[in-house]
Amino acid sequence: MSDGKLLLCAAMLHDAIPPFPQNAFSLGVQEDLRDAWALEAPCSMLRRRNLLTTLLIALPWALLLTLWHQYPTTHYLSLLRKETDENVTSKALLNGTSALREEVFPSCTRQQQSIGATPKIIQNYVYSRPPPWSDTLPTIFVITPTYTRPVQKAELTRLANTFLHVQNLHWVVVEDSPRRTNLVSNLLEKAGLNFTHLNVETPKSLKLGLSWIPSHTPRGTLQRNLGLHWLRDSFSNTAPPEGVVYFADDDNTYSLELFEEILSDNFNKPPHFQAIAMDGKTRQEIGGEIGIDKDKDESVRESTCMSVKLECMEMMRYTRRVSVWPVAFVGGLRYESPKVSPAGKVVGWKTVFDPNRPFAIDMAGFAISIKLILEKPHASFKLEGVKGGYQETSLLKDLVTMDGLEPKAANCTKVLVWHTRTERPTLVNEGKRGFTDPRVEV
Helix, strand or coil: CCHHHHHHHHHHHHHHCCCCCCCHHHHHHHHHHHHHHHHHHHHHHHHHHHHHHHHHHHHHHHHHHHHHHHHHHHHHHHHHHHHHHHHHHHHHHHHCCCCCEEEECHHHHHHHHHCCCCCCEEEECCCCCCCCCCCCCCEEEEEEEECCCCCHHHHHHHHHHHHCCCCCEEEEEEECCCCCCHHHHHHHHHHCCEEEEEECCCCHHHCCCCCCCCCCCCCCHHHHHHHHHHHHHHCCCCCCCCEEEEECCCCCEECHHHCCCEEECCCCCCHHHHHCCCCCCCHHHHHHHCCCCCCCCHHHHHHHHHHCCCEEECCHHHCCCEEECCEECCCCCCEEEEEECCCCCEEEEECCCCCCCCCCCCHHHEEEEHHHHHHCCCCCCCCCCCCCCCHHHHHHCCCCCHHHEEECHHHHCCCCEECCCCCCCCCCCCCHHHCCCCCCCC
């Protein structure tokens, strides 16, 4: 405010003050009051004006910002919820599971609809367990040796999450330990899988890393042999089931396609073949669906399939004797694989390390018919006199010859197993400054 305006205000206030009685004392007081009011009134008016100006500027902006934040957020959330519901429904239909269930509280709905808000939605996710057991589908017995280490639980958890999607799978977990540990026991019980938990400790004199022992025993040999012994003991007095035995180490990664049957067609397939499904059906049932007489022998059935130009890529579950396929990240290569002739026979091995081995294959690259395991009770992994890389050969040579191998995974042209090997964690600070709590399971 300018000096002229201040003087004008002071004059107006001076004239507005009522007169006091005319004496010496009253005249002095009157002059003092007029001077004080003349100074205080302009300052007070100035402060009120500044406050009013601030409020008039700040309030509209605050209101605009509030509305801007509220409306776009509500609109975006409603669109996001709609998109999420559509995606969940489509995924559920593709996976054959029930869609996401939504429940709306009536009381909340009435109240919120009256004020124009989005109704409250409670989402119940349906968690699935392993597919139901089928009486006609062959069983896959998976033998997994494991040992105590920082990443053991993580490895087994990843493996269990894969097996949960495989129908008719029995997991045989064998610990390299003098006793079954609580960590593995609790994990198996919570996984929801059909399992058998065993243990056998490898003697220290047989473990790797002891350079003064001429013949090393690869890790997991005793554990795999115990798994085979359990199978033979379990079905010694009963009819063996249809199925296969597979050795799945806990540091590998497995595609679901490895365990499931695929009926594919690289040719022109008649229309009614499009509806054929493999789930829970035997080879005879499938043959009947495509018009192949179930009474005919296997050679006639195979030739009939070829005559209608139907390619049957049967995966490990229907192994007759021993089936084989490629494995990635082994032998210093991107992958190792059996060599398959145009006639569909295994004729050699695509590997750099000792390709002249009778069975130059990784432990994760083959499956064995359980009937063949039971027919050959003495077949096992050898402990002594076996060079590195010959463990697989020590078992397979007692079960099958090269001519009896069955190439899977599209004639060994697809990689469905990866020897990934989880990186060992760096725990250099563990135990320092009180950062160790042995009660926490990792």
